[in-house]
Amino acid sequence: xxxxxxxxxxxxxxxxxxITADRYTQMYAQSVAxxxxxxxxxxxxxxxxxxxxxxxxxxxxADDFRIRWFADGTLNLAANCLDRHLAERGDTVxxxxxxxxxxxxxxxxxxxxxxxxxxxxxxxxxxxxVKRGDRVTIYLPMVPEAAVAxxxxxxxxxxxxxxxxxxxxxxxxxxxxxxASTVIITADEGLRGGKKVPLKANVDASCDKxxxxxxxxxxxxxADVPFVAGRDVxxxxxxxxLPAECPAEEMNAEDPLFILYxxxxxxxxKGVLHTSGGYAVWASMTHEYTFDxxxxxxxxxxxxxxxxxxxxxxxxxxxxxxxxxxxxxxVPNYPDYSRFWQVVDKYQVEIFYAAPTALxxxxxxxxxxxxxxxxxSLRLLGSVGEPINPEAWEWYYNVVGDGRCPxxxxxxxxxxxxxxxxxLPGAHALKPGAASFPLFGVQPQVVDPANGHVLDGATEGxxxxxxxxxxxxxxxxxxxxxxxxxxxxxxPGKYFTGDGCRRDADGYYWITGRIDDVINVSxxxxxxxxxxxxxxxxxxxxxAAVVGMPHDIKGQGIYAYVxxxxxxxxxxxxxxxxxxxxxxxIGPIATPDVLQFAxxxxxxxxGKIMRRILRKIAENDVGNLxxxxxxxxxxxxxxxxxxxxxxx
Ligand code: PRX
Numbered sequence: 001x002x003x004x005x006x007x008x009x010x011x012x013x014x015x016x017x018x019i020t021a022d023r024y025t026q027m028y029a030q031s032v033a034x035x036x037x038x039x040x041x042x043x044x045x046x047x048x049x050x051x052x053x054x055x056x057x058x059x060x061x062a063d064d065f066r067i068r069w070f071a072d073g074t075l076n077l078a079a080n081c082l083d084r085h086l087a088e089r090g091d092t093v094x095x096x097x098x099x100x101x102x103x104x105x106x107x108x109x110x111x112x113x114x115x116x117x118x119x120x121x122x123x124x125x126x127x128x129x130v131k132r133g134d135r136v137t138i139y140l141p142m143v144p145e146a147a148v149a150x151x152x153x154x155x156x157x158x159x160x161x162x163x164x165x166x167x168x169x170x171x172x173x174x175x176x177x178x179x180a181s182t183v184i185i186t187a188d189e190g191l192r193g194g195k196k197v198p199l200k201a202n203v204d205a206s207c208d209k210x211x212x213x214x215x216x217x218x219x220x221x222x223a224d225v226p227f228v229a230g231r232d233v234x235x236x237x238x239x240x241x242l243p244a245e246c247p248a249e250e251m252n253a254e255d256p257l258f259i260l261y262x263x264x265x266x267x268x269x270k271g272v273l274h275t276s277g278g279y280a281v282w283a284s285m286t287h288e289y290t291f292d293x294x295x296x297x298x299x300x301x302x303x304x305x306x307x308x309x310x311x312x313x314x315x316x317x318x319x320x321x322x323x324x325x326x327x328x329x330x331v332p333n334y335p336d337y338s339r340f341w342q343v344v345d346k347y348q349v350e351i352f353y354a355a356p357t358a359l360x361x362x363x364x365x366x367x368x369x370x371x372x373x374x375x376x377s378l379r380l381l382g383s384v385g386e387p388i389n390p391e392a393w394e395w396y397y398n399v400v401g402d403g404r405c406p407x408x409x410x411x412x413x414x415x416x417x418x419x420x421x422x423x424l425p426g427a428h429a430l431k432p433g434a435a436s437f438p439l440f441g442v443q444p445q446v447v448d449p450a451n452g453h454v455l456d457g458a459t460e461g462x463x464x465x466x467x468x469x470x471x472x473x474x475x476x477x478x479x480x481x482x483x484x485x486x487x488x489x490x491x492p493g494k495y496f497t498g499d500g501c502r503r504d505a506d507g508y509y510w511i512t513g514r515i516d517d518v519i520n521v522s523x524x525x526x527x528x529x530x531x532x533x534x535x536x537x538x539x540x541x542x543x544a545a546v547v548g549m550p551h552d553i554k555g556q557g558i559y560a561y562v563x564x565x566x567x568x569x570x571x572x573x574x575x576x577x578x579x580x581x582x583x584x585x586i587g588p589i590a591t592p593d594v595l596q597f598a599x600x601x602x603x604x605x606x607g608k609i610m611r612r613i614l615r616k617i618a619e620n621d622v623g624n625l626x627x628x629x630x631x632x633x634x635x636x637x638x639x640x641x642x643x644x645x646x647x648x
Contacts, residue, residue, distance in 0.1 A: 005390075007397070007430040013406060017292050017426020024427035024437075031440035038440065039470065043070055043277075045284050046320070047084045049250050050074040052277070058468035060493050065484065068254055069278035069470045076248035077257060077280050078122075078155035081319035082115040083248065089295065090115075093324050095144045096298070098343050100191040100330040109144050111322075114151070116244035117144075121235075122152035123242040128183060128214045128233070132157030132249055135181035135259065138305075139163045139172060139199060141190030142329045145218050145235070146305045147315045149185045154257060154276075157249035161259040161271070164306025165190050165197060167587040169205035175261050176206060179271055179477055182213040185235075187220040193334035200225040207231075253277025259477045260308055262414040263527035264486055265498070265517035271477030272308075272414050279417045280320060282471025286418040286439060287317030290408050291351050291380060292425055298377070300326035301353040302340070307524070308414040309384055313353060317418070332358045337365040341373035341400070352400075353382030353408075355523035356392050361553050363395045370399050380425055382408040385523025386555045387511055393432035411435035411511045413497065414525070415487070417471025420444075421509050434508040441469045445494065446503050449515060452491045462515060463501035464494040517611070519548035519556045524589050526558065531592070534585035535560060538578060540568045545601050545609050549594065549618040557593035559618035561601060561640070570597035594618070594645055600636045602628070613637060620646040 014020060019027070031038040036055045043052060052073030059066055085092075090112040097107040109117065130136060136158045140146040146162075153160040163175050176184065184207075190197035200217055204226065207215070215228070218235045227234075251257075257276045261269040287293055299318055303309035318325035326347055332340050332354075340362070344352060362369065381401050388396070388409055397407055406425035412418060421444065423436035430436070438444050442465065446455045449462040472495075476483040490496040500512040514520060517528045528546040535544035543563040551557035562578060564570055575595050583591050602610045616625050617640055628634050641647060 005394075005432055007406075009426060009429055010404075010406065013292075013426040017424070019289050019292070019424045019427050021427045024424055027440055028438070032443060035441060039069075039281070042285055042440075043073070043281050045288075046075055046080050046277075046280055048073050048075045052253060056468070060466075060468070060488055060495060062484075062488070062492060065488070067468050067472055067474055069468075070253040070281070073253040073277050074250045075253065075277060075280065076155065076251055077276055077316065078118060078151040079248040080280060081151055081154075081316065082111060082118060085111045085322050086115060089322055092295070092322075094319060095147060096324060096326045096347055097144050098326060098328045098330070098347070101194065101335065102339075102342070107144060114144075114148065117148045118151040118155060119244040119246040120239040120242045121148050122155040122246040124216065124233070124238050125152055125158060125183070126156060126246070127242075128216070130156065130158050130183055133159065133256070134183070135159045135161055135179040137161050137163060137172075137176050137179070137181040137184045139165055139184060139186045139203060140218065140305070141165050141187055141192070141197065141199065141220065142304055142327055143187065143218070143220060144327060145187075147319075147327070150258075150305070150311075150315055155246060155248050157251050157255065159256045159259055161261070162306055162311070163261070164304060164587075165199055166306070166589055168584055169202045170209075170584075171586050172202060173206035173209040174268060175271075176212065177210045178261070178268075179259055182211060183216070184212055184214070185216045185218075187218040188223045188225045189221040191221060191329060193331040196221060196223070204228075251276045254474070258311065260311065260414055262308075263518060263525045263530055265527060266529050268530065269527065270479070270482060270486070272473045273475050273477045274417055274471070275474050278470030278472065280316070282418045282469065283312040283317040284320040286471075287313060287323075288321055289424060289439070290410060290419050290422050291353070291382065293318070293321055293323060293351065295322040297323065297350045298326065298347050299323050299351045300328070300344070300347070300349045301382075302328055302332075302358065303353070303355070303384070308417070312418045332362055337362055337369035338373060341370055341375055344378060345374050348377040350377055351380045351382070352378060353384060355385040356383055356388040357386065357522040357554055359383075359388070359392050359396050359400075363392060364553070367399050375400065375402065378405050380408065381405045382410060384410050384412075386520045387513055388433055390432040397432070406430060409433070409435050411509070415473045416469070417473065420465075420469070421511070431508055434504075434510045436508050438509070441467070443467045444501075444509060446501055447491055447494075449500075458503060458505040460502040460512070461500070462491070463497045463499045463509075463511070464491050465497065466494050519558065521551075521556055521558060521589060522554045526590055530586065531558060531560065531582060531590055534582050534590070535562060535578060537585065538581050540564050540574065541578065542566075543601060545611065545614055546592070547611055547615045547618050551593065558590065559594045559596070559614075560592040561596050561598045561614055563598050563601060596640070596643060596645065598636075598640055598643070600633065600639070602636045602640070603632050604630055605632045607632075614640075617641060617644050617646075620644075622646075
C-alpha cells in the first residue's frame with residue numbers, strides 16, 4: 001500500500017531548487033546525448049591547474065576497455081577543498097565537530113584553520129618520507145584530524161587508504177599489506193557511545209604482522225599507550241614547529257586519490273581505487289544537486305569516514321562546495337535516543353543524511369524522543385547505504401521531517417564514488433522506498449539475471465550501467481584483472497552493480513538489494529566469503545557457509561552454518577567462542593547473529609554448496625525450498641531444518 005503513496009514536489013522546491021523538473025529533464029538528456037558538452041561545463045566547478053581538453057574517453061568493451069576522464073587536466077583536490085575558499089570564506093566554519101558526549105567541548109575549524117592544519121600535517125608526512133603516489137593508511141575516529149589527514153595526503157599526492165576504526169588488527173593488517181603502506185595515522189583511542197576503542201593498541205598488534213615505518217598518533221582521549229621510539233610520532237608535538245604552508249602537488253586527473261577496501265562476493269576485500277579529477281567532479285556535483293546545497297547551509301552527513309559516504313559526503317563533496325560540514329563522533333542512542341535531533345537543533349542543521357538502520361533503531365524507541373526536539377531548521381533529509389523500507393521512510397518523513405522535508409534516497413556504491421540514482425528534491429515526486437531516477441550521465445538498465453537480456457518498461461532484474469560516469473572507480477588496487485572480472489564479465493560491455501532492481505510503470509527505480517554473495521548489515525557491506533574464511537581459520541571448524549537473513553533493525557543479519565571437525569562436540573560454549581572469534585578476526589560489524597551447527601552442508605553432486613537452500617532456511621521460508629533432488633545427500637536438509645533456530 002505504501003508503495004503507492006506519492007509525495008509531490010513541494011511548491012517552494014518546485015520553483016526554487018537548483019534542479020527543477022524541467023531542468024532535470026533537459027540536463028539529463030544532454031548528459032546522455034552530448035556528454036562532452038555536459039561535462040565540459042560541469043568540470044568548471046573545480047579549480048584546474050590545467051583545464052582538460054580531453055573530456056570522456058571510456059569504453060566497457062572487453063577488447064577496448066578504458067575509463068579515462070579529463071585525462072589531460074591537472075589539479076589538486078586539497079587546494080580545491082581549501083585554498084580556493086580562503087579569499088572569500090577563510091573565516092567561515094568548514095568543519096563543526098560534535099563529540100561523543102554532549103558535555104565534552106565541541107570544536108570547529110574555519111577554512112583557514114583547516115588549511116593551516118592540513119599544511120602542517122602535509123609537511124610532517126613529507127618529513128617522514130611520504131612522497132607522491134605513496135599509500136598512507138588512516139585508522140582514525142570521527143575527529144577533524146581525520147579530514148586533515150585525508151586532505152594532507154591529497155595535498156602532497158599521497159594515496160590514502162582509510163580503514164574503518166571498528167575493524168580488527170587482522171583486518172587492518174590485511175589492508176596495510178595489500179597496498180604496502182608503511183605509514184599509519186591513528187589515535188590513542190576512539191570513543192563511541194561512551195565506549196573506548198583501543199586504536200593504538202590495534203595498530204601495534206597489526207604492526208607485528210606487517211612492515212610499518214611510521215605511526216603518527218593523535219592524542220584524543222589522553223590514554224596512556226605504549227610508544228615505540230623511532231617508529232611512533234606524536235601528532236601535536238611533531239607539527240608544532242612546522243610551517244602551515246605546503247605547496248599543493250599538481251596531480252593529473254587520472255592520478256590515484258584514494259583506495260578504499262570493500263567486500264565483494266569472493267575472496268578478500270578489494271581496494272577500490274578512485275582518481276582525482278573525475279571523482280572530484282562527481283563528488284562535488286552530486287553533493288550540490290542531490291542536497292540542493294549552497295554555501296552557508298549547515299549540512300550533516302552522519303556516516304563514518306571509514307566508509308565511502310564519509311569520503312564523498314562528510315569531507316570532499318561539502319568542502320569542495322565551500323560548505324559547512326558537521327562531523328559527529330558519537331552514535332544515535334548515546335546518551336539517549338534524542339541525540340541526533342538535539343545535535344540538529346544545536347547547530348540548526350538544514351540537511352541531514354543518515355542510514356536507514358539508524359532510523360529503524362530510533363523508530364523502535366517511540367516518537368517522543370524526536371518530537372520533544374524542534375527540528376525546525378531541517379529542510380532536506382537523505383538516506384543511504386541500504387534499501388529503506390516504506391515504514392521507516394514514512395517515519396523519517398512524517399516524524400523527523402514533520403512532513404515538510406523531501407527525502408533523497410541515494411543509491412550508490414563505494415565503486416561509484418558518489419550518488420547514482422536518487423530523487424532530486426526540486427524535480428521528482430517521491431515514492432517511499434524508491435531510489436527513483438538516475439543522475440546526470442548515469443545510464444541504468446535492467447537485465448534478466450539469467451541471460452543478460454535487456455528488460456524494458458515496468459520490470460525487475462539485475463541492475464547494470466551501460467556507460468561510464470566521472471566518479472567511477474578505475475581499478476582494483478594491484479589487480480586490474482579482478483576489476484574487469486568482477487564488474488564487466490557478467491554482462492559483457494556493461495558495469496554490473498551486484499544489485500537487483502525493479503523499474504515501475506512511472507520509470508522509478510527501486511533497489512531490491514544485493515543479488516550476489518554480499519550482505520548488507522546496517523548499511524555495511526560484508527562478503528559472506530570473508531566471514532566464512534574467518535570461521536574456517538578456527539581449529540575446530542571444518543567448513544562454514546554464511547548467508548544473509550532479514551533483520552528488523554540491521555536490514556540484514558548474518559547467519560552462519562558451521563560444520564565442526566570430526567569428534568568435536570557442538571556446544572553453546574563453542575558457539576559463543578566462534579561468534580567471538582569472528583568479531584576478533586574481522587571486527588564487531590561481522591558478528592554472526594545466528595550460528596547454527598550443521599553436521600553437513602547441502603551440496604550438489606559436484607560439491608557446490610547450495611546457498612539458495614541455506615538462504616531459505618535462514619529466512620524461515622522453508623515451505624519454498626525448491627528442487628532439492630540434485631543434492632548429493634538430500635537428508636542433510638532435514639537435519640538443517642530440525643536444528644534451525646526457527647524450528648525451536
Ligand atoms: O546494495 C546497495 C546498497 O549498498 C551497496 C553499496 O554498499 P557500499 O559500497 O558499502 O556503499 C554504501 C554507501 C553508498 C549497494 O550495492 N545501497 C546503497 N545505497 C542504497 C542501497 N540499496 C538501496 N537503496 C539505497 N539508497
